[in-house]
Amino acid sequence: MPTISDVARLAGLSRATVSRVINDHPYVSDAKKESVLKAMRELGYIPNSAAQNLRKQKTNIIAVLVPKLTNPFFAYLVESIEAKAAENGLQILICNTKYDKKRELEFLKYLKTKQVDGVIMTSIENSWEVIEAVTWSGPIVLCNEYSIKANVPSVRLNQMQGGYMGTKFLLKQGYTKIGYCWGGILSGLAHDRFFGFEKAMKESGLSINKNWLFENAFDIEDGRRIMHQIARMTEKPNALFTGSDEVAAGIISEAKKMGLKIPDDIAVIGFDDQPIAEVIEPALTTIRQPINDIGTKTMEIMVNLLSNEHYTTEKVYELPLELIVRESS
Amino acid sequence: MPTISDVARLAGLSRATVSRVINDHPYVSDAKKESVLKAMRELGYIPNSAAQNLRKQKTNIIAVLVPKLTNPFFAYLVESIEAKAAENGLQILICNTKYDKKRELEFLKYLKTKQVDGVIMTSIENSWEVIEAVTWSGPIVLCNEYSIKANVPSVRLNQMQGGYMGTKFLLKQGYTKIGYCWGGILSGLAHDRFFGFEKAMKESGLSINKNWLFENAFDIEDGRRIMHQIARMTEKPNALFTGSDEVAAGIISEAKKMGLKIPDDIAVIGFDDQPIAEVIEPALTTIRQPINDIGTKTMEIMVNLLSNEHYTTEKVYELPLELIVRESS
């Protein structure tokens, strides 16, 4: 593997000059530039990035922490973040935390070890006190998830509106015995969404049945599990607000196996508007999240944070959600 | 940000000794080790990885090239690769090629720039001649996809068997007018699978109808598009071998909208056995790929390649596929 010295020698120039052409520095005569380029080509030279990183004290890599890559929501979110990153000459490092505190902390350390220039968190596992400690090592931007205590920019969806809108719709359709599925950790996002649910219920003079609050609802399997729980209840909900299309899909699939009719026996409303929502039968009423917009906006903020030393931003960007009415409720 | 020198100074020792405790080197007295640890804690010291990488000439990072992250098959594959990597103290860098030659090449360059120690390719966009050029910069392992010309280890599924098995099943069920959906690039994988399809057809004395070969079939939308194409045909296939569960889901969803009955009017067989296969109606007959096994095996080979300079391996690992019979055919 040739180094910058080899190139310099072959071109009969100094390493400094070679470095200048590598970095597109001005003030290099065209003639010398050409001969450097030629030498680089001949040797098949490519700069060693570890050396560049060490010297420049930056990597042009942004870590993106996601809790679960097999959840389409995060897969799409990552894609939009990546697209914007590429536009700005940045590379992303996808870090799968698996909803695990330790893993999250491990990845946050990348900021301290200078493996990455910044971190985007799409979920939060540790308490903010813990996370705050790394805050001084480089920029952090929150995307989708957030913490009330966080003192870093965050781009998020109006989850309160989402919870409210979905519940309100169920109510309007005449359902009053409404169950609620969620992940189980009272994060900013989860809190807001539940608050919206609560508000809509209250406005209709309805109280919340604690038995119908289902935790650990993440994927299709969880949906199936919840439907089984419901089947065993003497007093059952007749409508379900789920935290994700996948959970909704699991519930619907299992309900149909049990011979129940959707939405007559039990109505279901999803969240995300993933491809699966249109493929399942009955098609899923759901709440569409503008995934692309939050990903793009997040990276935009990161880029600014990275370039303008004292870039000040609105701390919070909140994007609206949209109700997509189909047949499941 | 404190450096190793700061730690050495505070502990009243040399940088070498500090380095030794960082790297868990033996031959450091417990007393000094303790005082180094104490100094590190006090300063909140964390080694700079750019410096380590430069000095050690390795990063402990493996690039994993995938064509599309939003395809669940690859999301799960990445998870299994990552799990095995973590076991071995390796970090993976997920590279989304988007089925794009240039992007693939860009990522392969990471091997030359020493950003990564090795590369795992789960799809191949460029011709092998092009890829071979980087082969000398570090280990490459092929996973899932492969090229006949490739001279690097590859872990793959027996796609021929998959194509044969699926088609044979359709035939056994009495369907003879069988269409075939695929991505459109005749890679090793695609070739084998099609070969299996062809073989089964031939064995039944059936010839292949060119009009029923559908290209660019990757996701749900493509499935819908294909179903529309079929609807417009005067002579229609009555069974479809699809390249993925997502395509199958799109086909089924659209067929139902058109009032067609599955599998009576048109039978469908998927590929992958993704969660969606069990949720769609009718449930999808499909071919299960042992995603976990190929991911794990791939990383195992990579680890060996990295440690044993002259590790020789079977060049090809071929794992079997499994037919999962449900209701769609």
Added chain:
DNA sequence: CTGAAAGCGCTAACAC
């Protein structure tokens, strides 16, 4: 415009 020289932060011979 170009080169010399210093050094980013760390590790690994080598000496003691």
Added chain:
DNA sequence: GTGTTAGCGCTTTCAG
């Protein structure tokens, strides 16, 4: 066991 020293490959003042 521990310290000294010489770089890993590159960029960036500072002179000229």
